[in-house]
Amino acid sequence: MKLLTTNFIKCSVKACESSNKSFPLKYSNDCQLELNFEDDDEIVQSSYEFLIGILDKIEWEALLKVCQDLGNNDLPPNKPVLNEDVSNLNDNEKLILKQLFNLLVNTEIVEGSMSCDSCEHIYQIKNGIPNLLLPPHLS
Amino acid sequence: MPKYLIHLAQCNFDFRRPELESLAELYNVEYLIPNGNNNVFTELDAFQTAPYLILNLENDFAAFNLVKRSILTMGIYELYGSGQDYDSIISQIASQKTENCSFKQFLGQKETVLKTMRFQLHTSGARSKYTMTEQIKKFNKFEALNIQNKISLKAPDIIYQLFENFDTPESELPSKVFFTRLVTLSLRSKNILDNLRLNKRPYIGTTTFEPELSLVTCNLALVKPYKLTYDPFCGTGGFLSTCATIEPKSMVIGSDLDGRMIRGGSSKSSTNSHITGRKNKNENEDLEKLVGKLEIQNKKVQGVRLNFKHYKQEEQLLGLMTMDFTHNSLRSSLKIDSIICDPPYGIREGIKVLGSKNGQEEKSKYAMRDGKLAYLADDYVAAKKQYSLDELMIDILKYADSRLPLNGRLAFWVPLANAKGIETFVMKKEGGLVLKYNCVQEFNNWARRLLVYVKTE
Numbered sequence: 001m002k003l004l005t006t007n008f009i010k011c012s013v014k015a016c017e018s019s020n021k022s023f024p025l026k027y028s029n030d031c032q033l034e035l036n037f038e039d040d041d042e043i044v045q046s047s048y049e050f051l052i053g054i055l056d057k058i059e060w061e062a063l064l065k066v067c068q069d070l071g072n073n074d075l076p077p078n079k080p081v082l083n084e085d086v087s088n089l090n091d092n093e094k095l096i097l098k099q100l101f102n103l104l105v106n107t108e109i110v111e112g113s114m115s116c117d118s119c120e121h122i123y124q125i126k127n128g129i130p131n132l133l134l135p136p137h138l139s
Numbered sequence: 140m141p142k143y144l145i146h147l148a149q150c151n152f153d154f155r156r157p158e159l160e161s162l163a164e165l166y167n168v169e170y171l172i173p174n175g176n177n178n179v180f181t182e183l184d185a186f187q188t189a190p191y192l193i194l195n196l197e198n199d200f201a202a203f204n205l206v207k208r209s210i211l212t213m214g215i216y217e218l219y220g221s222g223q224d225y226d227s228i229i230s231q232i233a234s235q236k237t238e239n240c241s242f243k244q245f246l247g248q249k250e251t252v253l254k255t256m257r258f259q260l261h262t263s264g265a266r267s268k269y270t271m272t273e274q275i276k277k278f279n280k281f282e283a284l285n286i287q288n289k290i291s292l293k294a295p296d297i298i299y300q301l302f303e304n305f306d307t308p309e310s311e312l313p314s315k316v317f318f319t320r321l322v323t324l325s326l327r328s329k330n331i332l333d334n335l336r337l338n339k340r341p342y343i344g345t346t347t348f349e350p351e352l353s354l355v356t357c358n359l360a361l362v363k364p365y366k367l368t369y370d371p372f373c374g375t376g377g378f379l380s381t382c383a384t385i386e387p388k389s390m391v392i393g394s395d396l397d398g399r400m401i402r403g404g405s406s407k408s409s410t411n412s413h414i415t416g417r418k419n420k421n422e423n424e425d426l427e428k429l430v431g432k433l434e435i436q437n438k439k440v441q442g443v444r445l446n447f448k449h450y451k452q453e454e455q456l457l458g459l460m461t462m463d464f465t466h467n468s469l470r471s472s473l474k475i476d477s478i479i480c481d482p483p484y485g486i487r488e489g490i491k492v493l494g495s496k497n498g499q500e501e502k503s504k505y506a507m508r509d510g511k512l513a514y515l516a517d518d519y520v521a522a523k524k525q526y527s528l529d530e531l532m533i534d535i536l537k538y539a540d541s542r543l544p545l546n547g548r549l550a551f552w553v554p555l556a557n558a559k560g561i562e563t564f565v566m567k568k569e570g571g572l573v574l575k576y577n578c579v580q581e582f583n584n585w586a587r588r589l590l591v592y593v594k595t596e
Contacts, residue, residue, distance in 0.1 A: 005458035008392065008473050012466040023470050036453065047454050050388060053365030054457070057390075057473065105454050122515055127402050128444070132394075132462040133521035135514035136495040137504035139466055 001130050002036075004104040006066045007058055011116035012123075012132045012139075021117035024062040027069040031112030031125070036105070044101045048086045051097050054104060055082065067103075075103075140195040141241050143202045144319050146213040146261070146302070147190055148327060151352065155211045156183040157576040157591070158358050159192075165361050166204035169197055190263040190304060191317070193218060202322045208385060209325045210332075210354045216300050216319035217241065225280050225301070228318045232284060245320065246286065255291035257298055262313070264305040277301065281318075297321075326354075326385065334450075335381060342410050342445045344375035344400060348481050348552075352580060352589070353381040356479050359576060359591045360550040364388035366476035367457070371464040371535070374400045376443035378479050383452040390457050392469070393443065396491060396523070398461030403442030410441060463493040465526075465534050475542045481552045482531055484587075490531055495522040528557060529564060536592065540570035543594040548575070555579065555586040563588075571596040 010016070010023035060079035067075055080096050083089055089097070108128055115122045121138060124131050147155060159180050163170040170179045179194035196202050199217065206215040219242035220228035237243040245251060258278040262268060269277075281299070288297060298321040303313035335350035337343050348356075362368045362382050366389060370378045373393030382391050395401055403410055440448055447456045462468050464482075469475070483490045495503065503522065506513040513519060532553065539549035549572065556562045567574050569592075576591040 001458060001460070002456075005460070008458055008470060009460065009468045010470045012462065012468045014466065017471075043454075050365070050390075050454060053388070053390065056365075057367065059470075059472065101454075124517060126398075126517070127441070129398055129402050129442075130460045131398055132460055132466075132468045133396070133398075134463070134466055134493055135503045135519070136493075136522045139463070139493040139521075 001109050001125060001128055002105060003033075003066070003070075003107040003109065004054065004058075005130070006109075006114075007063055009130065009132065011119060011121065012134055013116065013119050013121060016116055016118045019118040022119075024059075024066050025114040025123065026117055027066055027109070027114045028112055029069065029071060031070060031114075032110045033070065034108045034110045035102075036108050041098075044098050047101060047105075048089065048094075048097055051100055051104075052082055052084060052086070055079070055100065058104075070109075072103075140197060141199075142218040143194055143196050143322070144216045144218040144302070144317055145192040145194065145206060146216065147192060148211045148213060149188070149190065151211055151355065151580065152187045153578040153580070154352070154355050154359075154589070156180045157578060158209055158211050158355055159183075159205065161359050161361060162205055162209055165208075165358075165363070166201075168201045168205045170194075170205075191302065193221075199322050206325050207323050208358060210327050210351060210358060210385075212325045213328050214324040215322045216317075217245070217322055219245075219318045219320065221315055221317045223315070225277060225316060225318070228316065229280060229283050232318075242284070242318075246284075251297070252287060254288055254296035255294070256286070256288040257290060257292055257295035258301065259298055260301045260303070262303045262305060264308055264310075331384065335384060340380070340446060341449045342375060342403060342442055343377070346481075347375045348377040348381075350377075350381060353378055353481075354385050356550050356552075356589060357382045357385045357477075359589065360477040360479045360548045362386050362389045362477050362479075366390065367392060367474060368477040368479060369393070369469070369475045370480050371395075371467075371478070371538075372480045372482045373443065373459070374481075376401070376446055376459075378481065379443065379456065380446050380450060380452070382479065383447070383455040384450060387452070387455075390455055392456075392458045392475075394460045394462040394464070394468075396461070396463050396493075401443050401459050401461060403445065410445065464531075464538070465492045467538065469542075471542075474544065476544060476547050478535075478539050478543065478549045479551065480535070482528075482535065484528060484554045484557070490526045490528060491523040492526045492531075493521055494524040528553065532563075532566070533569070536566060536569035536572055539592065540572045540594065543572075545594055545596070547594045549592045549594075550589060552587050552589050555588055565590060 006024055009025065011025060016022035064075055082093055109125055110128050112125045113122050172178055183192060202215045206212055220232055222228045222231065232240060232242050237247060260269065260274050260277060300319045300321050302317040304315045306314045332350055337347060364386055368382050368389055368391050370393045373379055373395050376393055379391045379393045382389055443459055447453050503514055508516060535551060543549060553563050565577060571594050572592040573595050574590065575593045577588055579586055579588045
């Protein structure tokens with residue numbers, strides 16, 4: 001799963017719905033990460049507008065927490081605010097977008113697990129696909 | 140307002156009007172006729188198999204937007220004249236004053252003079268085509284209109300298109316002819332169906348949806364650039380791929396109860412074995428090579444992701460997960476703009492959700508295996524129980540009602556009747572969702588319908 005996906009999923013257990021501890025899930029530090037493709041500036045450049053669109057959907061606090069779980073503490077504390085007009089990006093903004101691309105789209109969690117802070121159920125990630133199914137006593 | 144002619148595809152008639160209406164809405168093309176309940180597409184209902192639709196639109200830009208993403212049309216043309224034959228059109232145009240004649244106005248524009256042009260001819264119905272000499276004879280008649288543009292056969296700026304409508308294949312003469320200028324071709328004419336053909340797709344399953352109507356489904360669901368479309372029953376990801384293709388800036392997310400379908404390697408799906416199994420192997424050799432290359436570069440790419448890699452749409456796929464739709468994990472603050480799906484009907488695939496029959500809950504909670512709780516094991520398979528289509532439909536509607544923004548759309552397929560022949564119950568309204576379209580696709584021994592709901596409040 002893309003690192004981006006961690007920003008969309010919460011615990012499946014219905015009782016956890018109202019708990020603010022069920023999002024984001026807690027990622028174990030033995031998660032295996034992989035880069036999707038080699039560093040390719042062309043792909044990054046063609047995705048500027050797209051990334052700004054994605055950034056709009058991100059909950060920054062949750063992203064910070066997941067990155068910490070996975071051992072990355074370098075993110076700025078606040079969501080970067082970017083120029084919507086892609087033709088007018090300055091070098092700094094381009095760098096931010098490239099880093100975001102590498103983090104959100106390019107980084108893949110291949111194997112590992114995640115757990116809910118509220119009910120403590122553990123979900124597995126296998127072959128890059130998170131498994132959010134529940135055993136009968138939780139469903 | 141200028142007149143336009145839409146050249147329609149001769150298939151899936153039930154879906155043609157909903158598609159054009161949806162695209163008009165998506166691109167803010169004015170299509171309502173003032174002082175009445177009719178709109179410019181109403182005529183499509185009266186004459187369902189018509190090859191052409193003639194309508195008034197504001198300008199070329201509106202016409203371009205209306206048709207550029209459509210699947211059930213061939214293209215849109217500005218209509219300059221129609222009649223029994225070309226001579227009557229030409230004399231009609233010649234006698235008109237410039238202010239009443241859109242063709243003369245077009246010729247009179249400064250930019251027009253320098254452009255190159257070409258004539259083309261299309262005959263409707265099963266009638267055989269004309270020879271080149273016969274066609275040129277027809278084109279030459281238009282000399283009388285004093286068109287000054289240079290001819291370019293390879294890359295003309297302007298294409299003048301003649302249409303001849305034959306009522307039956309046996310007809311000697313066309314019942315009507317049209318003189319038009321091309322505004323834009325549709326995605327259909329630009330080969331989108333061929334690119335998405337199932338036998339050219341690296342990863343498919345037994346129930347992968349055909350490209351044509353799955354693209355139409357995307358149009359009816361108003362998928363938009365930079366907006367999120369979700370398929371809760373994505374299976375082998377057919378809808379996700381078509382959605383990402385029809386709108387190259389759209390974002391998609393998919394989930395399915397059966398993780399094997401998403402990951403690949405299930406008995407009901409296949410990765411390019413359908414390619415090697417085909418008789419005419421030559422055609423697909425390139426694809427085989429390509430799939431091989433994708434696999435070498437990224438050892439583990441399989442399943443739905445392989446298609447996204449193949450179509451170079453990787454960044455559009457925001458997430459894939461194994462998940463039960465009725466135990467949804469997408470955070471409720473995530474904005475989902477369109478929901479499209481082809482849920483299991485219980486005809487080709489059984490309907491299941493998480494859960495078990497009575498008494499299993501306690502068992503699963505404490506069952507041990509290899510000294511660990513069994514449900515925490517890597518390879519634990521969650522218990523599933525049978526579910527009914529009616530329950531599932533209500534769940535889908537309730538979910539869409541809670542997640543879609545105002546005017547957001549839900550489009551999903553249901554069978555006309557279940558295996559016992561009992562007709563599927565169609566809800567007209569659920570919460571803020573209102574049924575907008577209900578189109579039927581017929582097969583030999585069964586039929587299914589596409590239901591489109593709009594969030595109205």
